Amino acid sequence: MRTRGRSRKSVLSELRKIQQQEAKYEDGRILCSMCSKPHPVATAAHKMFLDANLGDSGLFPGTRRLEEKVVDELASLLNGKNSVGFIVSGGTEANLLALLAARNRSDISEPEVVLPESAHFSFDKICHLLGLKPVHALLDSSYRVDPNSVKRCLSKNTVAVVGTAGTAELGAVDPVRKLSALAVEHGLYLHVDAAFGGLIIPFMEESGDLEFDFRLEGVRSVTIDPHKMGLSTIPAGGIMFRDRTLLNYIKTSTPYLNDKLQYTLVGTRSGASAAASWAVFELLGREGYTRIVHRCMALARYLSKSVESIGLKLVSKPTLNIVAFRSSNSSLLAGALRKRGWFVSYVPRLDCIRLVVMPHLRKKHLTAFLSDLEETLHVAEAQSNAQGLGRQKL
Numbered sequence: 001m002r003t004r005g006r007s008r009k010s011v012l013s014e015l016r017k018i019q020q021q022e023a024k025y026e027d028g029r030i031l032c033s034m035c036s037k038p039h040p041v042a043t044a045a046h047k048m049f050l051d052a053n054l055g056d057s058g059l060f061p062g063t064r065r066l067e068e069k070v071v072d073e074l075a076s077l078l079n080g081k082n083s084v085g086f087i088v089s090g091g092t093e094a095n096l097l098a099l100l101a102a103r104n105r106s107d108i109s110e111p112e113v114v115l116p117e118s119a120h121f122s123f124d125k126i127c128h129l130l131g132l133k134p135v136h137a138l139l140d141s142s143y144r145v146d147p148n149s150v151k152r153c154l155s156k157n158t159v160a161v162v163g164t165a166g167t168a169e170l171g172a173v174d175p176v177r178k179l180s181a182l183a184v185e186h187g188l189y190l191h192v193d194a195a196f197g198g199l200i201i202p203f204m205e206e207s208g209d210l211e212f213d214f215r216l217e218g219v220r221s222v223t224i225d226p227h228k229m230g231l232s233t234i235p236a237g238g239i240m241f242r243d244r245t246l247l248n249y250i251k252t253s254t255p256y257l258n259d260k261l262q263y264t265l266v267g268t269r270s271g272a273s274a275a276a277s278w279a280v281f282e283l284l285g286r287e288g289y290t291r292i293v294h295r296c297m298a299l300a301r302y303l304s305k306s307v308e309s310i311g312l313k314l315v316s317k318p319t320l321n322i323v324a325f326r327s328s329n330s331s332l333l334a335g336a337l338r339k340r341g342w343f344v345s346y347v348p349r350l351d352c353i354r355l356v357v358m359p360h361l362r363k364k365h366l367t368a369f370l371s372d373l374e375e376t377l378h379v380a381e382a383q384s385n386a387q388g389l390g391r392q393k394l
Contacts, residue, residue, distance in 0.1 A: 023343060025358075028365025032345040034168065034196050036358040038276065039231040045272070045279035046233040052271025054087070058258020063271035066278045070226070073281050074240055077202045078222055080214035084247060085240035086264050087226070087274045091195035092122040093265050094223035094239035095162075097250055099126055101221065101241070102160035102189035104249035111159040116145035116174060118167045120193055133157070143170050143316055147178040154182075160189040165212035166197025169347050169354060170315060171322030173197060176212040176219065183218030190218040195237065198224030200320050203286065203293040210319070214242055221246065226277040229293070231284075231359060236273040239264075292359050296321040300357040303366050310374045315350060321357040324350065327377070336376045342369055 023030055025037035038046075049063055057064035067087050075083035088094050103111050112133040115123055119136075127134045135158075138149040150161060161183055163174040176192055183190035192212050194201070201210050213222060222240045226232035241247065252262045284292070300321040304314055307325045315324040324347070327333045334346035334353050345354040357366075 025360035028361055028368070029341055030343045030358075030360070031355045031369065032343050033358065034228050034356055035234065036229075036231060036360045038227075038233045039280045039283070041283045042232045042276035042280040046276040047272075049272040049275040052275070054269040054271045054274060055262065055264075055267045056257045056259060057271075060271055063274060067271070067274035070238075070274055070277045070281060071240070074198075074224055074238055075214075078198070078213040078224065078240055080222075080240060080242060082243040083214060083240050084244050085238060086269075087277060088237045088239055088264050088269070089235045089266055090227070090237035091120065091193065091223050091225050092125065092237075094195065094225070094237045095120070095122050095191070095193055096126045096129065096265060097239050097263075098191040098221040098223065098241075099123075099130055099132060099160055099162075101246050101249040102191065103130055103132060105189065105246070106159040108157050108159055110157050112155060112157040113160045113162060114150055114153045114158060115162050116150075116164060116167075118143060118145065118164060118169060118172065118174075119162055120164070120168050120195070123162065132159070143167070143172045145174045145179070147175055147182060150179060151182060154186060154188075158186070158188060160191055163190065163192050163212070164197075165192055165194035165201060165210070166320050166322075168196065169322075169350060170324050171196070171318060171320035172316070173201070173210045173212065173319055175209070177209075177216055180216035180218030183220075188218075189220045190216075192219055192222045195223045195225040196228050197320055198222065198238075199226065199229040199289070200293050200296075203290040204297065205294065214240075226280075227273070229296075229359070230277065231280050231292075232277040233273060235270060236277050293321075296357050296359060296361075299361060299363060299366060302363065303355065303357060303370070306366075306370050307373075310370070310377065312377075315352045323355045323357065324352045326352045333376065337373065340372050340376065342372065 052060045052063040071085045112135050114135050117136050117139050135153045137153050138146050140146045163176045163179045165173050220242050224238045227234045227236040247263050250263050254262050300318045300323055304318050304323045312325045312327055330351050330353050331346050334344055337344050347354050
């Protein structure tokens with residue numbers, strides 16, 4: 001730390017320079033993120049409540065009420081008549097709280113949790129922290145968890161099963177109805193990680209077999225993140241429990257605070273995130289979110305058809321607004337696109353390029369990307385042919 005402070009002007013000037021180094025959502029070149037530029041009303045609300053700490057909500061009763069209203073909105077979306085929950089730091093904390101409840105409600109000394117092979121990497125950290133043994137179930141041809149494989153993974157030590165509504169890699173939605181039936185049959189805790197899909201599926205025109213919420217008897221908890229498709233500010237994750245009884249398994253006494261109990265992992269908790277989420281929920285409403293989801297899905301379909309038209313192979317038909325495709329050398333192609341300034345993901349496990357069509361993207365951005373994608377393919381093919389390196393051909 002400096003002995004003498006700097007002027008406010010110089011500090012802010014340096015911050016502006018540093019900010020110029022960041023990728024900007026509005027440029028339309030971020031194609032790999034499950035977050036987007038927050039809605040302006042969320043940004044404004046966040047600034048208004050910067051000093052609000054929900055870790056000691058007795059000091060901030062208005063902010064606590066805002067969180068309760070957001071939780072009520074999420075409960076309504078998830079068809080949870082008696083659901084309770086909290087705005088937390090993100091999907092990782094939400095998933096951790098869910099499995100903490102599942103572990104603590106059992107009396108098993110060597111607990112196991114059955115996870116899809118496609119489960120988010122946060123579960124690796126969570127299992128390590130909670131002393132849970134992860135048992136991985138296989139996926140079907142559509143990259144959804146296979147319920148028969150889940151059933152084979154169950155043992156006397158199983159305390160929970162996890163399903164995903166919108167996998168991070170492909171946006172696949174597991175057959176949660178079948179997982180729910182298994183959970184009920186075996187008396188198990190079913191958690192659904194809908195960090196991404198939770199604020200997409202309820203607004204889709206055709207959700208069909210994408211049921212994942214509290215309408216299903218076996219679902220005990222759901223992760224749902226307002227800072228993803230909800231367009232709230234970071235950090236704004238969400239954890240929802242089926243009913244209040246599950247809170248008994250995650251409560252902690254806080255004797256010196258105004259609140260005598262806490263139910264989240266972090267102590268100090270941003271009230272600004274709750275305010276931002278409430279503001280954008282109120283401004284957009286179901287109609288607003290439906291328009292946003294409809295546009296993102298339409299762009300995802302446009303992107304997937306265009307990718308196929310230039311000779312690339314889709315990994316699977318998009319379920320949500322994620323498009324994944326392969327070339328004969330997907331890793332090399334991803335690197336070439338990054339050199340052209342496009343932020344894309346390469347998924348080694350699936351050997352594919354992954355694109356997430358978030359609300360900051362417009363058709364003009366995707367058209368520009370597709371032009372570069374096609375040109376990159378042609379240039380690389382010409383170079384490979386000239387050098388006689390058939391194995392490196394994209």
